[in-house]
Amino acid sequence: MILLVWFAAPFVELGIIIGLAVKISHQKKKIEQLTEWLKQQRFAAFGRDGTNGCGEQETCNETLQQVPIPSSRTDLWTAPGGNEIQTADREGSADREAPADRKAPADRKALEHNVINARKEKRCKRNAAPDSTFYQGTAALVIGVIFVVLAGLIFATTAWHMLPSFCKVIMAFGFAGLFFGASLLAGRVFKIKRTSQAFYILGSVFLFLTVLTAGYFGLLGPEFILKGENRWRVLWAGSIVTEMAMFAGLKNFQDRIYTQACLWGMTVSMTFLMGALKLSCGACINAMVYYSFLLVAWDAIRRKRTKGDRGKQGVDGTGVSRPMMDAMLDEGFRFFVPLHFWIFSAAMAFQAALGFMGTFTGHMVFSLFPITLWSMVGLGMAAAGIAIIALRNRTPFMQTLHSVSLAVFFQYAGLGMPVDFTYQLLIGAVLTGVCFLAERKMGSPLGNLNGECIFTAGLAVDTALLIRISLFAQNGTGEQLAASASIILLAAVAADWSRGYPLLRGVIPFILFFLTVTGRTALIRSFDLPIRYDVCLMAFTAAVSVWDVVKRDRFQISVLVIGTGAQAAFWMIGWGPLPFFILLSAYLLAVSLHQEEEMREWYLKGSCIYSLAGVFIVAGSMTINSVLQMMWVTGVFAAEYAVVYYQCRKWTNGKFWDTTGVIVLAMTMGAFYINPYLALWNLIPCMASFAVFYMMFYRNGRIWPHLAAALSVLPVPVIVAGRYDVTANQLYAFTALIPLATGILFRCYRPVISRRETIPVSWDVDWFHILVILIILPVTWSQNRGWSCAYTFLTALYVLQYTSLKQYRKEAYTLALCLTVLAFWRQPFVEWPQVIWLEIQLLPAVILTRLLSVIWKGEKFLPWLQTALYSLCLAALVLDAFHTGNVADALILEAICLAVFLWAHIGKCTRWIRISGIIIITVALYMTKDFWLSLSWWIYLLAAGLGLILFAAVNEMKKH
Structure with missing residues (x-):
């Protein structure tokens, strides 16, 4: 008994203390209420007096209305903490009532002071702490509970x-x-x-x-x-x-x-x-996730029902109003249910991650959380709970989280199925792809772009893993069929994406491309068919091409990339590939039929490139002769150019055909240059190809492609001389014949350089017959005088082609004549007699000097130039006569000078009279020098004296 009293004493004391504290609190609240009521009565009396100390009655009335006024002594009063209390003490009510006839104080300043104080008091109450008594009571409760526990x-x-x-x-x-x-x-x-x-x-x-x-x-x-x-x-x-x-x-x-x-x-x-x-740790997590999902579902149902019953009043059997209970439950569930769900959903996600790692790595550490049916159900409930929360809170983050949870659940559910790992991945891929397509087809309130990207990424990862497994599978076709199904499903997802993003349409052929790997293996293992991979890939490319041509499905880039990559890969590894490029050429040609004119030109250009490349590869697989290979390419190019030229001539005026032609010609000549084992006859088709392209460029006024074509054939003589057993005469004859024949032909058709009248700032330049001088000049210095003479004369003819340029016509004629004279001097064919050899050699020079008067007619420098040239010729003859002392040479020189002297007298040319006379006398004296040297010296003295006397007499006669 004593023990019970001792045990109950502290609690009794605690109850007494609490009761006294509550009683004191009630009394303090009553005092505060009475004080407020008295102030209100004073302000009301002041309002009836009609003034507020400031001259404005309305402002005073507004101030008084802001003070709370109880209607009776039994009204409820609001304590500072918000609790409603009732004035239970009814005794002394008369003392708490103020007299009705109380009048306002006479002193206006005092009244004004009261109003200001009331406003300050109200402001202080508004800014004060919300409920200090409440926090004091809470602290007392906490301390009391601690004491009891102690x-x-x-x-x-x-x-x-x-x-x-x-x-x-x-x-x-x-x-x-x-x-x-x-x-x-x-x-x-x-x-x-x-x-x-x-x-x-x-x-x-x-x-x-x-x-x-x-x-x-x-x-x-x-x-x-x-x-x-x-x-x-x-x-x-x-x-x-x-x-x-x-x-x-x-x-x-x-x-x-x-x-x-x-x-x-x-x-x-x-x-x-x-x-x-x-239960194990994993089972505990599963069970708690089940419980969390049930809480979330129950909370959702309760919210729906509460929303329907909102506004209804009533009291249940406990005496508690329904809105109050609903608010309490809503408050509790609003914090507890989401937090509880997220905690155990995170634990479930961690368990699922360990399950994934255990499945893919097989490590024993991760085997503590295996993928079971119950864990699959738990993860599914977690995903369903996330969906319920996301439906209530439709933010982008929650929508994305919903998609992530579904994608993870599908993969987890697939891995939990009691089948082979390949089929587990296939189940996950199918669930993911079907969910994506269903949401896109029927619409989902939780679908967004991020979620769709997550579904697509999950399906792509599954497909990649299945393809990898199928590549290393040794037996059976299940892996290949599973990978093929996943590939088709991923292509369907990509096709659905392309409805909103048309550019993604081109991804579909790349996805279906992997069917060539899985499908071929499945066919081989199922039907034992020896199908080559290039044949399978060719069939796939053809099928996609036909699909795009018929459906116009915007697969152009995809088809070109797949076909080009396949052709290049097979060609580089040395296979005898199928003509992928020719197929692509036909595909582009078919697509161009549905395009506008501008786009059609581009498609035709692409078709031309692919056809040339395809013919090059196919011809290379058929022959080892690279020149013949390029002849096929050249023929195809010529045919395509002709077709385009006659269909739409303006399309051939662009740079495409010029560039392509230059590349084809360069490859043709390069094929001849780099293969030292080719026979000489291979040069004939090369030169024919050069002639075709040269004429095409020259006729169309393509100055720079024409230059490239001319440069491509310049090394031919050097290559022929160093590679083949030909004589020098054969080589020189061939090298001279080609420029001579083509030069004459071309100069009859068009000058070497000319401006087109129809096109401003456009020139036709015959680059080959300009650059051919680089081949001719080295031969003019040859030791073989016959070919040196011929090539010098050929150089003169080369210079004559520039006479079509008016500003350089005189120089061209002069240089051509000089080269002709030089060629005459270099000729070894006619042996002239030694007596007249020099005279014959100087004869062309004299003719050249005479023709200069025709070429440079009217020029001031011409007489002096001709005089100098003639004088040089006569000087050469004089020196030859003096050097040889031959009477025949002297007589020929005297005859020439006599003829010039007579011609000068007839023409009254004093300059040549003097020159010819001086030469005649000089040569005559030199040839009779023996006679004159035999005379005595006084005879010369007598002659000198007579001469001086004669000179003096002549001067004197002039004076008179």
Whole structure:
């Protein structure tokens, strides 16, 4: 008895203290209400007087209206903390009422001061802390609960061991009952709900301790003892009792913290239950995810029903209004359900990640969380819960998270199926692809662009893994068929994407391209057909090409990339490939038929390039002669050019045909140059190809392609001389004949350089017959005088072609004549007599000098130039006569000078009279030098004297 009194004394004291505190709080609130009421009465009397001390009655009335006025003494008053209290004390009501006939103070300044103070007081109340009394009460409750727990600990350590087991259990249960009674007293009598809630929680906790005590002392049977695995049963039973008590008090305590405690207590109880059932860690996570999903679903249903019943009033059987209970539940679930769900969904995601890693790596560490049916259900419920939350909160993040959860679940579900790994991946791919197509087809409120990208990425990864598995599969066709199905599904997804993004349409052929790998292997293993891969790829390219031509499906780039890559790959590895390029050429030609004129030209150009490349590769596989190979290419190019030229001539005026022609010609000549084993006859088709392209460029006025064509054939003589066994005469004759014949032909048709009258700033330049001088000049210095003479004369003819240029016509004629004279001097064919050899050699020079008067007619320098040239010729003859001393040479020179002297007299040319006379006398004296040297010296003296006398007489006669 003493022990019970000692145990109950602290709680009685605590209840008395709490009651006194509440009574004092009520009295303080009444005082504050009376003070407010008195102020209101004063302001009302002041308003009836009609003035406010400032001259404005309306402002004063507005100020008075802001003060709360109770209608009677029994009205409810709002305390600072927001709690409604009722003035229960009805005694002395007359003292609290102010006289009705009270008048305003006479002093206006005092009244004005009262109004200002009232405004300040109201402002201070508005800015004050919301409820200091409330926080003080909460602190008191917390401290009180701590004291009670400390008292229990002291009791347990001092007197607990003195009691028998049954009494200990009864003692613990008595504590629970005592706390429940204290809660009832605090709530019903003293109207202090928080204190009542604290005692109620303590009572619930002591119920849990009561069960633990009974299990500890073995009073619940051998299955419920706190030893080994049975302790989970005791903990679960205690949590159940506690939760029942907590939920029983839920109708009386509308508090968010209390509600959270009830809800989280259920989670703790379920944890104890799973421990009692001996579930593994993964099974516990699965079970908690099930529970979380049920909470989310129940919360969604409850929200829907609450939304339908919103606004309805009423009271349930507990006396608590329905809106209040709904608000309390909504408040509790609003925080608990999402947090609880996200916590265990994250645990489920971690478990799924370990399951993925264990499946792909096979490591034992990850085998603790295998993929099972229950884990699949758990992950599916997690995804479903995310969908429910996303439907309520439709933000981009939640929509994306929903798509991620679904994609992960599909892969996880596939890996959990009891089939081979290949088919597990296929199931995941099918689920992902079908879900994507269904959402796109029927629409989904949770679908967005990020989610669709996630689904597509998951399907692409599955497809890549299946293709990899099919490549290394040794036997069977299941892997190939699974990969093929995934490829087709991914292509369907890409086709659906292309509806909103047309550029993605071109991805479909690249995806279907992998069918050539998987489908070929499946056909070989199923029907034992020796199908070459290039044949399979050729058939695929042809099928896609026909599909694009018929459907006009915008596959051009894809088809070209696949076909070009296939042709290049097979060609580089040395296979005898099929004509992919020719197929692409025909494909572009067919596509061009549906294009506009401008685009059609581009498609035709592409078709031309692919056809040339295709013919080059096919011809190369048929012959080792590179020149013949290029002849096929040249023929195809010529045919295509002719067709385009006659269909639309303006299309051939662009740079494309010029560039392509230059490349074809360069490759043709290069094929001849780089292969030293080709026969000489291969030069004939090369020169024929050069002639075709040369004429095409020259006729169309393509100056720069024409230059490239001319440069491509310049090394021919050097290559022929160094590679083949030909004589010098054959080589020189061939080298001279080609420029001579073509030069004469071309000069009859068009000058070497001319301007087109129809096109401004456009020139026709015959580059070959300009650059041919680089071949001719080296031969003019040859030791072979015959070919040197011929090539010098050929050089003169080369210079004559520039006479068509008016500004250089005189120079061209002069240089040509000079080269002709030089060629005459170099000729070895006619041997002239030694007596007249020099005269014959100088004869062309004299003729050249005479022709200069025709070429340079009217020029001032011409007489002096001709005089100098003639004088040089005569000087050469004089020196020859003096050097040889031959009388014949002297006589010929005298005859020439006499003829010039007579011609000068007839023409009255004093200059040549003097020159010819001087030469005649000089040569005559030199030839008779022996006679003159034989005379005595006085004879010369006599002649000199007579000469001087004669000179003097002539001068004197001139003076007279």
